[in-house]
Amino acid sequence: xxxxxxxxxxxxxxxxxxxxxxxxxxxxxxxxxxxxxxxxxxxxxxxxxxxxxxxxxxxxxxxxxxxxxxxxxxxxxxxxxxxxxxxxxxxxxxxxxxxxxxxxxxxxxxxxxxxxxxxxxxxxxxxxxxxxxxxxxxxxxxxxxxxxxxxxxxxxxxxxxxxxxxxxxxxxxxxxxxxxxxxxxxxxxxxxxxxxxxxxxxxxxxxxxxxxxxxxxxxxxxxxxxxxxxxxxxxxxxxxxxxxxxxxxxxx
Amino acid sequence: xxxxxxxxxxxxxxxxxxxxxxxxxxxxxxxxxxxxxxxxxxxxxxxxxxxxxxxxxxxxxxxxxxxxxxxxxxxxxxxxxxxxxxxxxxxxxxxxxxxxxxxxxxxxxxxxxxxxxxxxxxxxxxxxxxxxxxxxxxxxxxxxxxxxxxxxxxxxxxxxxxxxxxxxxxxxxxxxxxxxxxxxxxxxxxxxxxxxxxxxxxxxxxxxxxxxxxxxxxxxxxxxxxxxxxxxxxxxxxxxxxxxxxxxxxxxxxxxxxxxxxxxxxxxxxxxxxxxxxxxxxxxxxxxxxxxxxxxxxxxxxxxxxxxxxxxxxxxxxxxxxxxxxxxxxxxxxxxxxxxxxxxxxxxxxxxxxxxxxxxxxxxxxxxxxxxxxxxxxxxxxxxxxxxxxxxxxxxxxxxxxxxxxxxxxxxxxxxxxxxxxxxxxxxxxxxxxxxxxxxxxxxxxxxxxxxxxxxxxxxxxxxxxx
Numbered sequence: 047x048x049x050x051x052x053x054x055x056x057x058x059x060x061x062x063x064x065x066x067x068x069x070x071x072x073x074x075x076x077x078x079x080x081x082x083x084x085x086x087x088x089x090x091x092x093x094x095x096x097x098x099x100x101x102x103x104x105x106x107x108x109x110x111x112x113x114x115x116x117x118x119x120x121x122x123x124x125x126x127x128x129x130x131x132x133x134x135x136x137x138x139x140x141x142x143x144x145x146x147x148x149x150x151x152x153x154x155x156x157x158x159x160x161x162x163x164x165x166x167x168x169x170x171x172x173x174x175x176x177x178x179x180x181x182x183x184x185x186x187x188x189x190x191x192x193x194x195x196x197x198x199x200x201x202x203x204x205x206x207x208x209x210x211x212x213x214x215x216x217x218x219x220x221x222x223x224x225x226x227x228x229x230x231x232x233x234x235x236x237x238x239x240x241x242x243x244x245x246x247x248x249x250x251x252x253x254x255x256x257x258x259x260x261x262x263x264x265x266x267x268x269x270x271x272x273x274x275x276x277x278x279x280x281x282x283x284x285x286x287x288x289x290x291x292x293x294x295x296x297x298x
Numbered sequence: 299x300x301x302x303x304x305x306x307x308x309x310x311x312x313x314x315x316x317x318x319x320x321x322x323x324x325x326x327x328x329x330x331x332x333x334x335x336x337x338x339x340x341x342x343x344x345x346x347x348x349x350x351x352x353x354x355x356x357x358x359x360x361x362x363x364x365x366x367x368x369x370x371x372x373x374x375x376x377x378x379x380x381x382x383x384x385x386x387x388x389x390x391x392x393x394x395x396x397x398x399x400x401x402x403x404x405x406x407x408x409x410x411x412x413x414x415x416x417x418x419x420x421x422x423x424x425x426x427x428x429x430x431x432x433x434x435x436x437x438x439x440x441x442x443x444x445x446x447x448x449x450x451x452x453x454x455x456x457x458x459x460x461x462x463x464x465x466x467x468x469x470x471x472x473x474x475x476x477x478x479x480x481x482x483x484x485x486x487x488x489x490x491x492x493x494x495x496x497x498x499x500x501x502x503x504x505x506x507x508x509x510x511x512x513x514x515x516x517x518x519x520x521x522x523x524x525x526x527x528x529x530x531x532x533x534x535x536x537x538x539x540x541x542x543x544x545x546x547x548x549x550x551x552x553x554x555x556x557x558x559x560x561x562x563x564x565x566x567x568x569x570x571x572x573x574x575x576x577x578x579x580x581x582x583x584x585x586x587x588x589x590x591x592x593x594x595x596x597x598x599x600x601x602x603x604x605x606x607x608x609x610x611x612x613x614x615x616x617x618x619x620x621x622x623x624x625x626x627x628x629x630x631x632x633x634x635x636x637x638x639x640x641x642x643x644x645x646x647x648x649x650x651x652x653x654x655x656x657x658x659x660x661x662x663x664x665x666x667x668x669x670x671x672x673x674x675x676x677x678x679x680x681x682x683x684x685x686x687x688x689x690x691x692x693x694x695x696x697x698x699x700x701x702x703x704x705x706x707x708x709x710x711x712x713x714x715x716x717x718x719x720x721x722x723x724x725x726x727x728x729x730x731x732x733x734x735x736x737x738x739x740x741x742x743x744x745x746x747x748x749x750x751x752x753x754x755x756x757x758x759x760x761x762x763x764x765x
Contacts, residue, residue, distance in 0.1 A: 152673015179675025
């Protein structure tokens with residue numbers, strides 16, 4: 047993968063003028079003037095503008111506790127900002143009710159975690175099918191689609207409980223689950239943090255390849271510098287976030 | 299097949315299989331207890347109504363109407379007080395002091411059947427009576443006596459066995475037995491060689507409880523007041539079909555035989571060389587009965603007849619059905635306590651459901667958080683927890699219903715064997731439905747607290763890397 051110089055964090059394609067909404071309806075992610083502040087702490091997140099193009103893969107870098115994961119949680123609708131707009135696939139999720147946001151997340155967003163967060167006691171196939179439960183995919187298609195997806199990712203025993211799979215296979219199941227519903231956007235939170243360098247590259251191959259296959263944009267946050275060369279667009283959180291720097295001991 | 303909310307709940311229950319089984323079992327026991335209690339409560343009244351059958355009024359000299367019914371119909375205690383046939387004549391319940399069973403002189407009375415029930419055969423109570431007991435009295439209304447084998451008695455030294463007696467003793471038509479005076483486990487079947495002139499079938503009779511040659515000698519020292527009437531074997535001529543009444547545990551023989559047995563015993567005690575008792579030479583005092591089963595010609599005259607009998611000196615008149623209602627009211631308060639205990643047990647088992655589900659919440663925060671990330675709303679998570687809780691209760695309710703069916707059969711059989719009361723083992727489906735639905739709803743209710751806990755799960759905190 048060719049190396050690219052880090053970008054400033056300011057989205058050059060951002061258009062805040064009249065007609066911007068219609069121009070960016072198809073954008074998998076568009077953030078406008080997002081503000082978030084942890085209660086009891088001066089620390090927060092303030093993003094003036096960020097936009098991802100369809101199927102674009104962006105690496106968001108920053109040190110531990112810099113607020114990378116907070117941005118992912120805001121985009122996923124798991125926490126509420128205090129101002130601004132977050133448009134995912136053209137829908138402003140900040141204006142959705144909590145329940146509607148949950149529904150929306152199930153249909154349009156995929157998430158990959160550092161610790162996979164697979165459902166223990168469930169098979170690989172069931173883990174993927176559970177994700178489809180909350181989508182618009184007809185139930186009769188869940189099993190064949192999940193089986194095909196896992197097969198394409200090299201999972202040869204999809205009926206095995208996930209705890210019996212190797213770490214690498216568990217990672218693949220987690221990726222399969224994230225892209226199972228063909229989301230517009232996949233959020234990856236330190237996906238390689240618990241892997242050795244070789245496995246980390248393999249994992250990123252799977253993540254990026256899977257997103258490309260389903261046409262999903264990828265916003266990956268990581269403090270692992272070795273991933274930089276894999277992304278055409280890299281954003282340093284320090285450039286993106288205009289909120290005050292975290293205080294010592296403050297919770298991110 | 300796709301995953302559904304129910305398959306997620308099933309997975310969760312499977313993951314906590316031991317806890318699920320133990321909790322469901324505790325619910326099952328409570329449900330079974332409650333179903334059995336409700337059913338027993340309902341059937342006990344019916345069981346008591348069996349036995350009094352088509353009798354309208356019970357006449358005796360017992361201390362109270364209730365003890366009269368319990369002693370003379372349900373064989374609760376040996377009646378202590380007697381009526382003489384001359385008393386019955388005076389009351390118009392017979393028109394022939396020499397012939398028990400004769401048509402009553404009182405025109406309001408359809409039939410009056412004298413009974414005497416103070417003796418026993420082994421542990422079974424005897425009922426000395428007349429043929430009318432089988433011909434006119436019915437143990438349950440509109441349920442006449444039926445013979446499984448043989449015939450009703452028509453001679454003095456004959457005996458008819460109730461169904462339970464025949465089954466438990468294995469005695470058959472043609473066998474001979476001896477009656478014990480008083481209630482004891484004495485009395486025995488005759489065995490070839492025991493008594494000259496008596497015969498037995500060739501099947502094996504246990505007579506471990508019998509030392510024939512000593513019973514007479516030790517008659518006064520038996521400790522339980524029992525005395526075996528060894529001089530007069532009674533031949534079994536009939537075995538009754540089950541009636542579901544206490545009479546199934548009784549041995550029936552002619553009242554003349556009872557009079558002779560008691561007269562001989564009394565005469566032997568009074569004089570060294572007693573005159574042998576014969577039906578012809580019995581004194582009026584030797585012709586005693588404990589009670590008379592009476593049926594009036596019409597329902598309309600029961601009241602006046604009963605009032606008249608009640609006011610007669612030395613007579614206790616009872617309306618059996620009213621006494622059973624009164625008895626059920628006495629039992630009712632105990633019954634309510636037992637029911638309250640049953641409900642308390644059910645509630646405690648439901649609390650155990652809550653504890654089981656709630657304690658599993660700690661381990662499941664991550665699972666709940668993952669489901670939330672995948673798109674499950676808080677409401678859906680609450681639904682999953684409530685479903686899980688209700689499903690444990692449902693498992694318990696189903697198992698409890700099965701336990702109850704078995705328990706009712708066991709309880710019914712045990713009650714019949716021990717008390718002669720027939721408790722119908724049938725469980726009203728309405729009770730099953732009411733208790734089942736109540737259990738499932740309570741189960742869902744038990745899930746409310748864990749569901750609130752699940753509702754409050756912080757997705758972000760729960761998904762943090764471990765360690």
